Amino acid sequence: MQYRIDRKSGNKLSVLGFGCMRFPKIFSKAEELVMRSIEKGVNYFDTAWIYPGNERVLGTILDKNNVRDKVFIATKLPLVLFKGTQVSAEESRVDFDKYFNQSLERLKTDYIDYYMMHMITDMDQWNQLKALGIENWIDQKKKSGQIKQIGFSFHGPGYEFLKIIDDYDWDFCLIQYNYSDENFQAGVKGLRAAAAKMTVITMEPLLGGKLAAGLPKEAVKIFKEACHTQQGGPADLSPAGWALNWVWDQEEVTTVLSGMGNMDQLEENLRLAGASEAGMLTDKHKDVYASVLKSINRSCKINCTGCNYCLPCPFGVNIPGSFSAYNVIYSHGYVEGMKQYITSTGFTSETGSGPCLCNKCGKCELLCPQKIPILKELSKVRRKMEPWWVRCIGIGMRFYMGKKRKKKDV
Numbered sequence: 001m002q003y004r005i006d007r008k009s010g011n012k013l014s015v016l017g018f019g020c021m022r023f024p025k026i027f028s029k030a031e032e033l034v035m036r037s038i039e040k041g042v043n044y045f046d047t048a049w050i051y052p053g054n055e056r057v058l059g060t061i062l063d064k065n066n067v068r069d070k071v072f073i074a075t076k077l078p079l080v081l082f083k084g085t086q087v088s089a090e091e092s093r094v095d096f097d098k099y100f101n102q103s104l105e106r107l108k109t110d111y112i113d114y115y116m117m118h119m120i121t122d123m124d125q126w127n128q129l130k131a132l133g134i135e136n137w138i139d140q141k142k143k144s145g146q147i148k149q150i151g152f153s154f155h156g157p158g159y160e161f162l163k164i165i166d167d168y169d170w171d172f173c174l175i176q177y178n179y180s181d182e183n184f185q186a187g188v189k190g191l192r193a194a195a196a197k198m199t200v201i202t203m204e205p206l207l208g209g210k211l212a213a214g215l216p217k218e219a220v221k222i223f224k225e226a227c228h229t230q231q232g233g234p235a236d237l238s239p240a241g242w243a244l245n246w247v248w249d250q251e252e253v254t255t256v257l258s259g260m261g262n263m264d265q266l267e268e269n270l271r272l273a274g275a276s277e278a279g280m281l282t283d284k285h286k287d288v289y290a291s292v293l294k295s296i297n298r299s300c301k302i303n304c305t306g307c308n309y310c311l312p313c314p315f316g317v318n319i320p321g322s323f324s325a326y327n328v329i330y331s332h333g334y335v336e337g338m339k340q341y342i343t344s345t346g347f348t349s350e351t352g353s354g355p356c357l358c359n360k361c362g363k364c365e366l367l368c369p370q371k372i373p374i375l376k377e378l379s380k381v382r383r384k385m386e387p388w389w390v391r392c393i394g395i396g397m398r399f400y401m402g403k404k405r406k407k408k409d410v
């Protein structure tokens with residue numbers, strides 16, 4: 001296993017981190033994976049309060065095998081449960097404690113090595129948390145030793161990420177990052193800016209498996225030919241291997257999370273992690289990724305590069321996020337595109353940033369270097385991504401969240 005140093009704490013973190021969200025359903029299978037990965041040097045395990053049953057499975061495995069002190073545990077405060085709530089700072093503090101203590105109990109530990117605000121999407125959300133007294137709460141938890149390192153996971157536009165990393169003395173952050181997301185969400189610009197201040201952990205190196213099993217056939221052929229002709233890489237490197245190597249090549253990344261659901265995936269990732277090195281890719285390798293990306297992009301319908309020049313939209317529309325999710329439908333399927341659409345536009349919440357907010361002012365079209373007819377494309381995106389049944393789900397969720405909030409207020 002290769003290790004990289006956490007710049008803030010000095011911890012030696014394995015370059016391969018275990019994303020526990022996709023644990024197999026059977027406990028013994030999950031246990032086998034966790035113990036094998038620890039045996040081979042993996043020492044960073046990522047879970048979250050909100051992943052059903054996940055913290056408890058991880059905690060039980062570590063406790064049963066007496067290996068808690070051999071690993072770093074990362075888990076997350078469920079911010080989604082605070083979104084839009086109208087409670088006082090005092091009441092929020094009780095809730096922060098409640099969720100944190102539940103995580104400790106489930107994980108069978110009395111401290112968390114890496115604790116995150118789960119899924120911050122923009123500065124407004126962070127400001128709301130500050131108004132609820134989160135900074136004091138973090139200070140006290142760190143002083144008590146219950147939280148060792150504090151960070152946040154991020155799914156939002158890049159310009160919001162840059163504001164958030166500047167607004168607080170974070171120890172680390174967790175961002176989505178892979179060769180097809182170089183200019184999406186935090187992106188390479190965010191990665192570099194963050195790495196100058198804190199440790200950066202990345203997730204989704206395979207975009208939920210879509211850069212492995214879900215690649216267009218033409219892209220798979222390009223990788224295969226590169227292996228066989230030795231133009232770009234060693235023989236028999238799988239698309240997953242190409243994707244992981246792309247992230248490990250970058251010295252700004254400390255640990256790459258991978259959700260390994262079976263022993264074959266784990267063994268392949270362990271082998272790749274063992275051989276990984278920052279700066280290992282040559283120009284020839286990079287040409288191969290560029291060809292593969294072109295192939296992926298050919299299945300794209302809107303030629304948005306994610307440059308963000310059109311942002312901020314005065315009405316809060318996440319234009320590149322909407323276009324990117326729409327393209328994902330054609331390159332990686334409807335479900336993945338929809339997942340991306342919901343996380344980048346949050347259209348199901350009142351604080352969303354979907355195309356429905358556009359008031360047709362036209363400012364963005366003047367700024368787009370690709371000369372994309374943004375207004376027309378946003379309408380197309382909305383028609384595709386928000387058919388009547390999706391809007392019904394959105395209305396249902398708003399109704400449900402509103403009821404939940406009222407209950408809480410009472």
Ligand code: SF4
Nearest residue numbers: 313358359361362364
């Ligand atoms: S036209 Fe719509 S998306 Fe573009 S800047 Fe104006 S409100 Fe925003």
Ligand code: SF4
Nearest residue numbers: 304305307308310368
């Ligand atoms: S300016 Fe154009 S290319 Fe750049 S992010 Fe906006 S829509 Fe995409």
